[in-house]
Amino acid sequence: MAFRFVHAADIHLDSPLRSLALRNPELADLIGNATRQAFTGIIDLCLAEEVDALFLAGDLYDGDQTSMKTARYFASQLHRLDQAGIQVFIVRGNHDALSRITKELVLPESVKVFSGRAEAIPIEGAAGKPRVVIHGMSFAQPHAPDSLLPRYKPPVEGAVNVGILHTSLAGAPGHDPYAPCSVADLRATDFRYWALGHVHKRFVADGPCTIVMPGNPQGRDINEAGARSVTLGTIADDGSIRIEERYTSVAQFERTVVDASGIAEWRDLIATTAKAMEGTRASVAAGHLVVRLKIVGKTPLAWRMRSDLDLLRADVEHRAAAMGACSVEKLEIECHPSDAPPVSSGDPIAELRRLIESEIVRSDAFQREALEIGEELRGQLPQECRHLLGADEAGLKDFVLSLAQDGADDVLARLHAQAKAGEG
Structure with a gap:
C-alpha cells in the first residue's frame, strides 16, 4: 500500500492585502477571503484523495496575526482531517514566527508542529505501507540568515525520509534570504523528498531526491499571476515517489495585452478589449479572473484614452461585470497617437x-x-x-x-x- 500526502505552503490566511486595498477595497476583500477558501479546498482535497498526511511548509499566517477568528477557522479545518485519521505536519516560517497564534493555538493530537529544534518523526502507518520518517524544524525567530540544513537529523536507514523546510533556496526576486541552501545541498542529505515553502512560485527538481516548492495556493496580487497549486504525492511500496500538481486558486491574476492598432471608434475599442478579456477568462480554471489590462498600439484614440481614462475604465469594468466572475485590477495605457504631427x-x-x-x-x-x-x-x-x-x-x-x-x-x-x- 502506498503512502500518500498533500504538500502545501505559504497559505497567508486572511492576508491584509494593503497594496491592493489602496486601489480597490472590494477586490482586496475578494482576494483576502480567497486565501481562506483556497485552504478549505486543500482540506477538501486531502479528504477526497484519502491521503495519509498533509505537509504545511510554513507561513500559515501573515506576520503578527492576532485574529482569533482566523485561528478558530484554521483549527476547525485541521479537526476535519483529525476526524478522518489524516496526520498534519507543520513547520513555522518567518511570518509564523511573528504570530502569537502559532504558539498558543491548541490543535488536535494528530497535528505535529515542529519546534525550533530539528526532529524526526516516524509515521505509524498501516501494515504494508512504506516506512516513512518526517523531518522538520521551525523558525524560532522571524529571521534565519543561515542555512538550517546542518541542524537537521540524519536520514533514518531503511526508511523513506521526508524533510519539511521553509527556505528561500538560493534566493528569488522579491524574497529576502531565509535559511538559504541550494538544490545540491538538499540532495546531499539523502532524503527522498523535500517539502519546501517560502517562495511563492512553483519549482520542482526531480531525481533520486524530489524537491518541491509548491508556491502559494492563492495569488494575492498581479505579481503572483497564473495558476496556483499544491502537490499531491505518492510514495510507493518500493520507495519511489510520484507527484501531481493540483490547482487551488479561487481567484487568478492574469495580465492581458489588448492591441488597439488602427482602432478609430470607441465602441470598437471596448469590444476588442472585452474579447481579449473573454479569451483570458476562457483559459483560466479558477472561479474568478482578476485581470490587469494593457492597451497598446498606434490609434487615433490614444489621446482620448488618456484624457477619458475614467470613462474607459467604467466601460471596461461594465463589460467585465457582464461577463461574470471577472474583475479589472488595473488598466494601463501604452498607446501612441497614429495621427501625431511631426515635431x-x-x-x-x-x-x-x-x-x-x-x-x-x-x-x-x-x-x-x-x-x-x-x-x-x-x-x-x-x-x-x-x-x-x-x-x-x-x-x-x-x-x-x-x-x-x-x-x-x-x-x-x-x-x-x-x-x-x-x-x-
Whole structure:
C-alpha cells in the first residue's frame, strides 16, 4: 500500500492585502477571503484523495496575526482531517514566527508542529505501507540568515525520509534570504523528498531526491499571476515517489495585452478589449479572473484614452461585470497617437512633447529629484507595499521615470483634447 500526502505552503490566511486595498477595497476583500477558501479546498482535497498526511511548509499566517477568528477557522479545518485519521505536519516560517497564534493555538493530537529544534518523526502507518520518517524544524525567530540544513537529523536507514523546510533556496526576486541552501545541498542529505515553502512560485527538481516548492495556493496580487497549486504525492511500496500538481486558486491574476492598432471608434475599442478579456477568462480554471489590462498600439484614440481614462475604465469594468466572475485590477495605457504631427510642423503640443521627453525627463537634475521623491515615498509605505516601487535602486528609478512619462502623456492628452475642443 502506498503512502500518500498533500504538500502545501505559504497559505497567508486572511492576508491584509494593503497594496491592493489602496486601489480597490472590494477586490482586496475578494482576494483576502480567497486565501481562506483556497485552504478549505486543500482540506477538501486531502479528504477526497484519502491521503495519509498533509505537509504545511510554513507561513500559515501573515506576520503578527492576532485574529482569533482566523485561528478558530484554521483549527476547525485541521479537526476535519483529525476526524478522518489524516496526520498534519507543520513547520513555522518567518511570518509564523511573528504570530502569537502559532504558539498558543491548541490543535488536535494528530497535528505535529515542529519546534525550533530539528526532529524526526516516524509515521505509524498501516501494515504494508512504506516506512516513512518526517523531518522538520521551525523558525524560532522571524529571521534565519543561515542555512538550517546542518541542524537537521540524519536520514533514518531503511526508511523513506521526508524533510519539511521553509527556505528561500538560493534566493528569488522579491524574497529576502531565509535559511538559504541550494538544490545540491538538499540532495546531499539523502532524503527522498523535500517539502519546501517560502517562495511563492512553483519549482520542482526531480531525481533520486524530489524537491518541491509548491508556491502559494492563492495569488494575492498581479505579481503572483497564473495558476496556483499544491502537490499531491505518492510514495510507493518500493520507495519511489510520484507527484501531481493540483490547482487551488479561487481567484487568478492574469495580465492581458489588448492591441488597439488602427482602432478609430470607441465602441470598437471596448469590444476588442472585452474579447481579449473573454479569451483570458476562457483559459483560466479558477472561479474568478482578476485581470490587469494593457492597451497598446498606434490609434487615433490614444489621446482620448488618456484624457477619458475614467470613462474607459467604467466601460471596461461594465463589460467585465457582464461577463461574470471577472474583475479589472488595473488598466494601463501604452498607446501612441497614429495621427501625431511631426515635431517640425510647428504644432505646440508636439513641440512640448519633444521638450518633455528630450530635455526634462532625461535630464540628470529631474531624474535625481524624482528619485529622491520616490525614495521618500517608499519609506512611508508599509513594508509589504514597498516592492511596488521597485526591488532596488535601479528598479525604483525605472518606476519613477515610467511614472513621469505616463504623467507627461496624460497632460499632453488633456491639452490635445482642449485644443480639439477649441477647433470645434
